[in-house]
Amino acid sequence: MQNLRIRTGKAMLYQPATNQITPSVYPVPTPGDGEILVRVTCCTLCGSDLHTYTGRRKENNGPSLLGHEIIGVIEAIGGNEVRNDYDGAPLRLGQRITWSMVVSCGNCFFCKRGISQKCEMKYKYGHDSWSGVPTGGLAEHCLLRANTPIFSIPDGLSDEVVAPVNCATATVFAASRLVEETHRIQGSKVLIWGAGMLGLTAIARVRDSGGVPYVVEPDQNRWGIARCFGAEGCVDPTDRTGMLEMSTAITRGRGFDISFDFSGVTDAIQQSISIIRIGGCINLVGSVFPAESVSLDPEDIVRRMLTIRGLHNYRPDDLACAIKFLERTSSQYPFESLVSETFCLEDTEKAFQFALEHQPIRVAVKGEV
Numbered sequence: 383m384q385n386l387r388i389r390t391g392k393a394m395l396y397q398p399a400t401n402q403i404t405p406s407v408y409p410v411p412t413p414g415d416g417e418i419l420v421r422v423t424c425c426t427l428c429g430s431d432l433h434t435y436t437g438r439r440k441e442n443n444g445p446s447l448l449g450h451e452i453i454g455v456i457e458a459i460g461g462n463e464v465r466n467d468y469d470g471a472p473l474r475l476g477q478r479i480t481w482s483m484v485v486s487c488g489n490c491f492f493c494k495r496g497i498s499q500k501c502e503m504k505y506k507y508g509h510d511s512w513s514g515v516p517t518g519g520l521a522e523h524c525l526l527r528a529n530t531p532i533f534s535i536p537d538g539l540s541d542e543v544v545a546p547v548n549c550a551t552a553t554v555f556a557a558s559r560l561v562e563e564t565h566r567i568q569g570s571k572v573l574i575w576g577a578g579m580l581g582l583t584a585i586a587r588v589r590d591s592g593g594v595p596y597v598v599e600p601d602q603n604r605w606g607i608a609r610c611f612g613a614e615g616c617v618d619p620t621d622r623t624g625m626l627e628m629s630t631a632i633t634r635g636r637g638f639d640i641s642f643d644f645s646g647v648t649d650a651i652q653q654s655i656s657i658i659r660i661g662g663c664i665n666l667v668g669s670v671f672p673a674e675s676v677s678l679d680p681e682d683i684v685r686r687m688l689t690i691r692g693l694h695n696y697r698p699d700d701l702a703c704a705i706k707f708l709e710r711t712s713s714q715y716p717f718e719s720l721v722s723e724t725f726c727l728e729d730t731e732k733a734f735q736f737a738l739e740h741q742p743i744r745v746a747v748k749g750e751v
């Protein structure tokens with residue numbers, strides 16, 4: 383006799399009408415050819431999840447499944463063909479993995495021009511309207527599409543350390559890759575705006591590349607952790623005098639070589655343009671929500687020969703570099719301390735509220751705590 387009992391899983395859905403998170407049950411999907419069913423073990427809440435939750439960023443009108451900084455283990459692989467990870471190693475059941483948040487086609491105008499994260503047919507995990515199929519981190523499962531770049535997680539890295547890798551860490555590696563197309567981080571004085579997950583990771587990345595990172599962060603409670611990640615100095619963005627004194631002392635008033643903005647704050651970007659040296663580079667990363675415009679004086683850009691670049695999301699090769707970086711440096715920098723609180727899946731709403739109230743670097747939601 384056929385067993386008609388359908389296995390179900392639980393998803394915690396964001397409801398834009400009420401700004402609440404409510405549970406929903408789905409039938410556990412059977413992966414089709416090339417698809418992979420993952421059991422989610424850990425999902426950290428990214429700043430963009432918080433922006434969606436507070437209504438600052440509009441994703442969808444209906445309920446949606448958020449969470450894209452995901453780690454999980456392979457529960458089922460669809461089809462008969464062997465699926466390999468990004469490095470070409472065969473994937474097996476029970477293996478701990480993460481994957482590229484953006485899935486791209488590899489063939490369109492943008493994919494062929496090296497910006498596959500802007501693929502004309504891109505798909506992003508953790509951003510979908512709820513369709514009954516789990517495709518985000520705030521559920522017990524996540525169904526991966528056949529063309530998703532998948533990455534095996536080294537044993538030495540805990541879920542909490544590695545969960546942010548497929549958003550924050552990989553984005554930092556994409557940003558630094560872009561800067562290094564025109565400038566050298568090694569030997570440069572680098573100004574980093576914002577000491578959140580991306581800023582702290584960037585501090586370590588710059589230090590690791592032989593640059594000297596300085597951080598601009600209004601929350602002085604974060605200065606200590608910024609120093610642990612390698613910041614040479616910290617300054618408050620409202621302290622204009624302190625900023626100029628720092629620039630004078632460190633760069634003889636020429637200005638910083640490179641600036642990364644992870645804050646998305648208009649005033650910070652305006653200041654970073656004025657404090658960069660002739661021929662310097664400004665990389666904008668944090669402006670992923672509407673903000674006031676920055677005023678640009680074209681003559682100033684020309685005469686000071688500035689490079690201003692924007693970076694959104696990342697490519698699979700950035701994620702590969704990010705995982706290797708964490709594997710190599712996780713004992714050197716206190717990544718472990720960045721997840722301050724862990725909640726079980728049922729308490730996802732509490733996790734969001736805790737994140738908004740206490741502004742920790744990250745909170746984690748785990749399937750089994």
Ligand SMILES: [Zn+2]
Nearest residue numbers: 428430549550
């Ligand atoms: Zn994110």
Ligand SMILES: [Zn+2]
Nearest residue numbers: 487490493501
């Ligand atoms: Zn494409």
